[in-house]
Amino acid sequence: MTDVPGTLRAAAIKALSTADLSEKARLTTATAEFWFARKLGLSAPTDPPSPSRPGRPLKPDLVPPRDVPRRSVHTLEGRIAMIHALAHIELNAIDLALDIVARFCGQPVPRSFFDGWMTVAMEEAKHFGLLSARLVDLGSFYGALPAHDGLWQAVEVTSHDLPSRLAIVPLVLEARGLDVTPSLLAKLKEVGDPQTGAILEIIYNDEKKHVAIGAKWFRFLCARHRIDPARRFQEIVRECFRGEVKPPFNDRARAEAGLTPTFYRSLSPLSS
Template sequence: MTDTTEMITSLRGGAIAAIRSADLDRKTELAQESARRWFARTLSLRSPLDPPLADRPGRPDKPDLVPPKHMEKRSLHTLKGRIALLHAIAHIELNAVDLALDIVARFATGPVPNSFFDGWMQVAFEEAKHFRMVRARLRELGADYGDLPAHDGLWQAAHATRTDLTARLAVVPLILEARGLDVTPALQAKMRETGDLESAAILDVIYNDEKGHVAVGAKWFRFLCAREKRDPARTFQELVRANFRGSLKAPFNDIARAEAGLTPSFYRSLTSTNSA
């Protein structure tokens, strides 16, 4: 591991340094080391020495970014198809690292308790772990992150909610991460069908951790709504309609969502298709 100590001026400073890094090993090291030091209570929340927050996260030259509709779909029954899926997951997890860190860095001056940052640094730590796991699996299969194109929709959602914490929580953990709870079990099953038990095991780790990430989002979304005396479900629907481009697609994993604090009253009215 490279020395990251000199780049971590505070929790916010460490988060910003990680976001800005185009070296993905260094990005994940900075994210995890900032989390460790924050949990050990050896970091202040912010410092006058913190670097400026970037509009976009640091990235290597590859992968090429293309619109989601241009992403090629492949069968998971081929090695190329499994590599393509893992590459897409690696891209999602990498963006999730930066999204969790951006919540910490962007809203560090907001009126929220320190336990808010505990939750999001745990998310950032685990997202960094996920990216490393998936990238290592890609390398075992003779590929690497950056070999295939990827899409930029995830960071666009962050940019759209950069001035509103409640909207950010509605869109990122409660829409984008919650979608992972819907689709991952089927992907796990398909990986097992192909005999790729190693990749299925990685998806299992991600799935169980993501329940906790959605729960962090739901907890603080409800906290902010209660403080502002707003109905959580109605506020969620208003913010999603105003800030999210796209539609919610059934079927939903209602049980996993409810375990994370996201009940059907939040999202059912946002889709024209009901599922049992």
């Protein structure tokens, strides 16, 4: 007997709402497995509404970004702070993937759309587990340091529109990970931390797939309405994204994921 509800939407909402993080990861993985085995319907009128915020434990404390600890990899404390920040990103990424499934179940998209986002959710849960275990190896734990809430703001700004969600979450926020991870891997090799480096290699390769899933469905929705995807992407970013789309860009990894420079170069503050 399973505790996974009978529809994908209800199961995603249950995992999204769960404050126990081990249980959140377990429910996410179980929901994906049931969905891929085609043991879940898509949605039902009795499904609960999507929560405005995900379930969270009491820790970590959420603070402004300027108050998050510095993350130099050259000291143990700095590496712990860096891994903690990455674990917080991956936790948010679980909930971002669950939210896109739950919130947009009523959209006229193929079932393979939900295959893609449940794959993302399951892999983000794996990433969170790897990083949390690494923190324990180093004498810490997730929740020991403060974190910020900037990623969930992307949900609030794009809750009204699926193309906007796709543009901001995978094609801006996740794509940024493709830009910064290679230099971080080089620094970890330099300081002799292959264990953390191996985890980041897994995350980097998976994130390329996640950006590709976002790019595929963003292009699909634009093609349906005969809209130029690069131009529409730029319009959405200018409207919905509070930060900057700034270099350096990992053009090769982005292009492999279907995100060519025509999408983002003109948005850079250095493009002029």
